[in-house]
Amino acid sequence: MPLALTVNGEVRLSNAGPMTPLLDILREEFQLTGAKPVCREGFCGACMVLRDGRPILSCLTPAGLVEGSDICTIEGLSPGGTLTPLQDALESHDAVQCGMCFPGMVITLTHALRRTHDLTDAEVRQALVGNICRCTGYERIVAAALAIAAAHGPEAARDG
Amino acid sequence: MSIFSPLVLHQPASISEAVALLAAGGRDCAPLAGGTWIMRAPIRHEAPPPVFVSLSKISALSAIAISEERVELGAAVTHAALAEAVAGYPDLQVLAEAAGRSANPAIRATATIGGNLCTTSFPAADLLPALLSLDAEVDLARSQGRERLSLEVFLERRAALVPGWLLTRVVVPREAGRSAHARLPLRKAGDYPVAIVSVAIRLCERDRVTKACVAIGAVETVARRWRSLEAVLLGEPVDPERAGAAAERLLYEITGREGIEAPGWYRVHVLPSLVRRAMAGIAESLSSGNSRPCRSP
């Protein structure tokens, strides 16, 4: 019986076995190549997607375990190419270089900012412990997240 | 597409069903909890068994119950859920730190207690020394019944257990007053610690230590209690410097594991500092009030 996966709001069928990493199905069957296979062991975060709103490592997730969950990939986060406020902040902070890590960075920070509106610098860095960037040296990514936190957080002024 | 594609995945809804599947599958079958270790089999050049039994649909395995006397944790409770549940309890601080700082957030949201305890080839698991310091016990289910073992005994036996068993629950008696977890990653965070010291103590009149449990992790191939150090701490006040000095004198008992990330001598050498840091954490917790009354066993 094929796997029925709900990806970006659509039910899609896959003939892959249930232990197949979700990442491979997303990329190779569904052509959703935003999530990247980089380390395939859960250290880099480049393969992250949201499962019911929470970041998961799609490289370490058997697809059979996420039937019935809502999977949102980076492509589904900004349908029609409209940037989310976080993506917009990352663009305006001139944060992007090679771009391979950003799908995962955006997934992690989207969740972190939803969970805690007024993230501190230390909290952003803790949230990013599982998202490696080899190009940028992180600071603009952190600054962009803090800009969103300052704009949307109820205690925006706390960390100035 | 991947070596995982042809594998079979069962998703039973009850422990008994899971245990039956495991017994039937024998060596060709393994439980699948968070999967963060199993799914890395290709990285280790291991062939996974052909059949997995997922625990994720068994709600009992994700239960957490905290009472005055004990904490009961389903084996499929994740590190993140555990850290959140035990936050703020001074006696369970060691668990909060172990579960809340291991690996990285996405791994913590997936990796389970049971997986941490059952992965024989992972010496740097944070929960092992933490649970050892709390004298935890584990429940094993088999098709022919259940048994409860101390975690220490389980760790000795786990590699030799006959297939068909399932670790279902971890029971932590709340006998400690204070606890702390000192771990040493090589970066600020994000890597497996090269050494871990978990300490849980109980204090009575005049703030003397009446019970001390110290466990070390990552230093040797399997976490274990450091009983000679525990003996030294008994009857004394909480004194980080003295505890560190005592650890220093007992280092000869420990042979560090050689590893790519750190040599054996290094893992051993940093232990007194970690003992001091753990005891300092306990001292700080004591001085900040919020004390938990001392209960007789």
Next chain:
Amino acid sequence: MVDPADTVMNFRRRDARDKLTGRTRFTIDRFPAGLLHGAVLRAGVASGILRKLDVSRAATMPGVRAVVTAGDAPGRIGIGIADHPLFVVDRVRYHGEPLAAIAADTFDQAQAALAAIVFDIAPMPAVLDMEAALAAEAPLVHPDWRSYEVLFAGGARGGNVAWEATAVRGDVDAAFARPDVTIVDSAFRVGRQNHVAFEPRAAIAAFEDGRLHIETSTQVPWTVRNGTARLLGIRASAVRVTVPPVGGGFGLKFDLAIEPFAALLARKSGRPVRLVNSREEEMLTCLFRENAEIRIRSAVTKAGEILGREAVVLMDCGAYGGEQIFLTTMTAHTLGGNYRVGATRLVSRAIYTNTAPNGAFRACNGVYNTFALERHTDEIAAAIGMDPLAFRRRNVLGDGALGATGQIFEGDVLGPMLDRMAELRADAPDLVPGDDGRLYGRATTVGTWFVFVGPSAATVNMNADGSATLVTSGVEIGSGSTMQALPQIVAGVLGIRPDDVVVRSADTDAAGYDVGVGGGRTTVSLGAASLKAATEVRGKLLAVAAAMMDVAPDDLVMRDGRIERPGANRYGYSIAEVAARAQALQGPVAGTGAFTGQGVKAMVGCAAGHFLDAIDIPVFAVHDCDVAVDRETGHVEVLGYRVVQDVGRALNPSAVGGQIQGGVVQGLGYALHEDVTIGSDGCVRQSGFETYRLPLAGDVVPVAISLYEGAPSSGPLGTKGAGEVPILNVGATVACAVANATGLRVQELPLTPPRVLERLLGRKPDLAFPHIAERWADNLLHPHGQSTGSGDGG
């Protein structure tokens, strides 16, 4: 005519949106119809004789469409020396060396077929480090080294010495013999560094109309084109290379990699073949920044004058010469840089070992020679009792100073940059050592780097709608040069918005030759070619507009998308109108531009075996940092970091700032975390991210940056390369700060906690190199200046 200031802006990169929304298709994201999957079988021993290789059973396995081995690729490639075959021919020289490649319908089928290949390798003694390679009677990695084709003459060679370059100026013996000098002798060692480009090396090859089309993640499309042809024994024009967005390079992709395997499999199967390295393959065979060993001695007066200096630099090239043969050149310009020195002699030797080949990595050679030179400088200052900063101020290169090869430096740059650093430090809050028991220290270092100028070509097509299309072989590897600097330059010349400059992605069928994206050369070399091409277009448009308006071209200005007469009434035409008119009258307007380095002179006889006797465009850097060292665990924490960088002119200060922050953090990884060790089996031990520790967000600090503009540069609009140099003196600065904090003689990088603690505990003696001879001249295959003719120094 063109005001460079019009080109300066913080223009945002056009590729950011797609990268942020996951829509960018890197090479690894492309799965064309009919695709086969490739896989490479690799040797599991460091040294051996291949006695048997039988692919017959593998070829009949399910799904297998092609199997290729050494017989399919007769050529050898290399830089300087053609020593590198694609597959093991008869001798295995490193753990991981390719034996065969297979294409199959699925990746799993390809893997299964690899397992069915039967082979037999008789193990041979291996040399796994440079000490072993240089020992008397050491087994030779290349017993046939004399038979290899020499592609660039001049270097001494012999046995396990793949290449030797020397730079000698003045009488060093006389300087060391003076009675009034203090002699300071230092030794240093560094490990390898892995680039960890997030996109692994990946290629998709197809055989179309009798030619190969390779779509690949590379920095050097022309090197891939020419090298693949050489290995396969076909005409270079029979290979076309195109390059999608590249997910990180850092020098990793500055050489041919897996493209020829994909090409061979595509030719043989007649189907497109996708080949992507696994992360493990990347970790084990990545063309690392090389490990190196350095001995450096100086004769210095009490007043702080450096009268004489000599050094031996050993660079491990691994099993094949590759980039290291070229990089022996750089010692003269890095270790030989920074300071005014009386007499100098330097030897730089690339050594063969039975380990994975090394390659290029951002500021190649410079990072460890700067580490060695700056730590040595601090040891000198301590030996003569002078403040290290005062010593640097006294000695840094200034206008008219001589380099190691006798090149004359122009302008006072490092001195004013040190002043600028003093201002930057003054702006920073004073660091108050905490009462946490840690040891606190700081350091300031200087560094000398260059721009790897070389041939570049550009075409600008002016479109009748007022937009321009820039066609080059430039690749976007993430640094943004082709997204920001290049369109800015073209737009500045043409008076249009950079948004209206379309930048064609690299295609060797569309654009002329280019050395590649690396060496800080994109903005300079491709920029200069683009500037020339745009200037030709500008001239043509102005001529047409002048005719339309019946004025002289010199009376017109091009700005804001218009060609007009200066003045308040803005009489003139839109550039689109002029371009349309020009197209109707003469045909479409286009311009071409070409560039290569001008070739700065060295002193005759100073350099031997060098690919570049002098550096065309020097680039300087001053770094400063504060550290705290945990004496119980050996952990080093960087508390603050500052950079003053010589950029010539910053066309896009925001982009340069991004490169500096990223480069410094990569340098922090090199200085503190990223350790590569080789096991007794010759295999790199760090096979993944668990053991190869990259800096994370919590490990880094925001870098305070000051861009130093106005230093002389022959680059277009006065620019210099800005993306490569930020990593240059990070290892040096952290090492000097740790030495200052602890009082230790810091001699090795990376400063991992175990390595620091070992020294703090006094458990590790100072470095000693038995394979570096006491007398400098005894380290040479031939005396400097003795011609080696064919390059054969045996």
